[in-house]
Amino acid sequence: MKIRLLSLAFSACLICLSDTSAGLFDDVPELSTAARSALVAHYDGRAGVAIAGNVVQSWIPVDGDGWLLPDMTVLSTQRGNGAANLITYDGRDRLIFDDTSVAADGRFLSGNLANSGTSNLTIFWLGNYKDGAPFATSGTYAYNVGLNNISHQRDDGGGGFVVEMYNGTTYAGEDITAYDGIDTVWSTVITATTHEAYANGMNLNILGSPANSVAANAAIVIGAWGSGGYDLVGEIRQMIIFESALGDDDRALIEAYLGNLGDLPPHPDPVPVSPLDLTVHDGIGQLKWDSDAHLLFSSDLVEWFIEAEATSPMSWEIDKEKEFFRLATEFTEIPQGVVLRTRFASDTYREIEYHVDTGELFFHGEQAHGLDYYGGSDDLWWCTLNSANSGSGLLEFLMDHNGDATVMKATALAGGWTTYGSANYSFLTFEPLSSQKAYINHTAPASAGQTDTTEAYSADYEEIANNQLLYVLYRNASSGTAYVGVGGPGLSATAERHPPGDGSSNRDNGVRIDIALKALIPLSEADKLKLINQFLPLQPIYDDATGAYFYEHGPGF
Secondary structure (H helix, E strand, O other): OOOEEEEEEEOOEEEEEEEOOOOHHHHOOOOOHHHHHHEEEEEEOOOOEEEEOOEEEEEOOEOOOOOEOHHHOEEEEEEOOOOHHHEEEOOOOOEEEEOOOOOOOEEEEEEEOOOOOEOOEEEEEEEEEOOOOOOOOOOEEEEEEEOOOEEEEEEEEOOEEEEEEEOOOEEEEEEOHHHOOOOEEEEEEEOOOOEEEEEOOEEOOOOOOOOOOEOOOOEEEEOOOEOOEOOOEEEEEEEEEEOOOOOHHHHHHHHHHHHHHOOOOOOOOOOOOOOOEEEEEOOEEEEEOOOOOEEEEEOOOOOOEEOOOOOOOEEEEOOOOOOEEEEEOOOOOOOEOOEEEEEEEOOOEEEEEEEOOOOEEEEEOEOOEEEEEEOOOOOEEEEEOOOOEOOOOHHHHHHHHOOOHHHHHHHHHHOOOOOOOOOOEEEEEEEEOOOOOEEEEOOOOOOOOOOOOOOOOOOOEEEEOOOOOOEEEEEEOOOOOEEEEEEHHHHHHHOOOOOOOOOOOOOOOOEEEOOEEEEEOOOOHHHHHHHHHHOOOOOOOOOOOOOOEOOOOOOOO
């Protein structure tokens, strides 16, 4: 058994206690050779923690055999007048971060790793975020490496608190509020163009298409974003860093190891899918099942179709010579007929519906949606779409994995969004459905800002041809805000002049459009499979005949 030294500082003395637990490589003997060679540092709360009383002064990591690595020590670092006791130790294995003040004072641990420059990194930590952090709605960080090459934080979003990663751009995942105050194994795996985050082995579905790069000998901050604050309120017991993107098998081994240290329950075995019960009586078939699974059917055992939203029992009139059915809890192949949909909202709701077979995306919303003008170096009409509700993440997934993203962005930049070339912005370009209509107003009010000449569904507006208009849905990945817009050059080619709107510089509601649009979004087969396992298939409700719904616009809308 390897002997390690547990370093504890009381007053001015450094006391070394023997600890007979093995190093990581002995504790996880199944870990692959590639993973072992990629281990950078293991910050183990049972070793290398230097304290004065119970106040943490530094934390020295160990290697895979349990030997201390002093060159990667992280030191307690003061921000403003932050007291030393904002980071304490429980005497066993927990570092407790407790900066509950909103003042500019704080504490964090900082140092440098001894890593190679890379685009691949995997970081695990065992611990928890607590609610009520002073900067909860701005983001509280467990760590930041680079700095700003890879990080892990809890931030507000979607009505709760979500996991986020930041590498210069913020990327959000699923809600993690349920994990508050509970020891959790957090895992993050990045490559040059991908990122994944997990909680106890469950994928948190981080959105976005990152460009990742980690500096050699990267700076590391534990318990904050850095000198700018966003301090952690919570506890960290373990942190393990690899300079490679670990595969699922190695990742699961480390997660299980940390889960055992944290006394977390083991991952349950998969629940077996119960068999289907089929009965036929007088030409009527009935299927019963009690599994939470997707129902698939086929007439030839080759091509399978999804029976979306099917519930047990299901009855139907038999009209085929052969019909086959099976249940699937996870898709390993892509069945025919998968349709996905989500709703988002600002002053009213809009929906997108994606047909996986064809790549068609139907964008449905209200009639006469009002747009405002944005000029200067740009020439476009715009309005926000999701300020009240951002939906399930389907829109973000499609924009992040769109095979024509580069072409669509170039079209938008040439069509009025001149200054939107940064990586934060992504675009979808649409064609109008046959029912779609566009309008412009023709008269400015007596005083700028009045709404008496921009009343929807009135003689204030005249319909214009829509065949030359560029319809765009665009998104700022940093804020998560999505917008709908019409390009100014296309409007200039259609109308004799730009409309006055409400007479202000923004020309509010000068253009109104029906939200009845369609785009084609190609996805790779791998992305399709990931997509249908992430979102629930539904019955289709939109097609080429879809029209915008009537909406009673209030003053100024």
